[in-house]
Amino acid sequence: xxxxxxxxxxxxxxxxxxxxxxxxxxxxxxxxxxxxxxxxxxxxxxxxxxxxxxxxxxxxxxxxxxxxxxxxxxxxxxxxxxxxxxxxxxxxxxxxxxxxxxxxxxxxxxxxxxxxxxxxxxxxxxxxxxxxxxxxxx
Numbered sequence: 001x002x003x004x005x006x007x008x009x010x011x012x013x014x015x016x017x018x019x020x021x022x023x024x025x026x027x028x029x030x031x032x033x034x035x036x037x038x039x040x041x042x043x044x045x046x047x048x049x050x051x052x053x054x055x056x057x058x059x060x061x062x063x064x065x066x067x068x069x070x071x072x073x074x075x076x077x078x079x080x081x082x083x084x085x086x087x088x089x090x091x092x093x094x095x096x097x098x099x100x101x102x103x104x105x106x107x108x109x110x111x112x113x114x115x116x117x118x119x120x121x122x123x124x125x126x127x128x129x130x131x132x133x134x135x136x137x138x
Contacts, residue, residue: 123129
């Protein structure tokens with residue numbers, strides 16, 4: 001059974017055909033069809049899709065901007081954290097410095113070294129040491 005494309009038979013198709021498509025027009029159509037089949041074997045040169053290329057370029061630019069902003073933000077955050085750590089270290093060192101200054105002032109006074117030596121049980125070479133026991137508690 002032949003394909004009829006919506007017509008009941010070939011005679012109806014012949015009646016529907018326009019006069020321009022008969023004869024020479026039909027031969028020209030046949031040669032055009034042969035050309036289009038020959039070109040179908042060859043691929044047409046690819047066209048540049050500028051809209052897609054533009055979107056892709058904008059996507060790359062957006063990715064680069066996000067990378068730059070994130071890296072700058074991370075560096076800023078890192079510097080802030082380092083600054084806080086440095087401040088706490090400085091505070092500890094200042095406290096230690098004040099303690100050391102107080103110790104220096106105490107040790108720089110007259111008689112401090114002798115008082116500390118006596119607390120440890122030391123005496124001058126020409127001194128006699130006495131132990132007094134049985135004293136009432138103060």
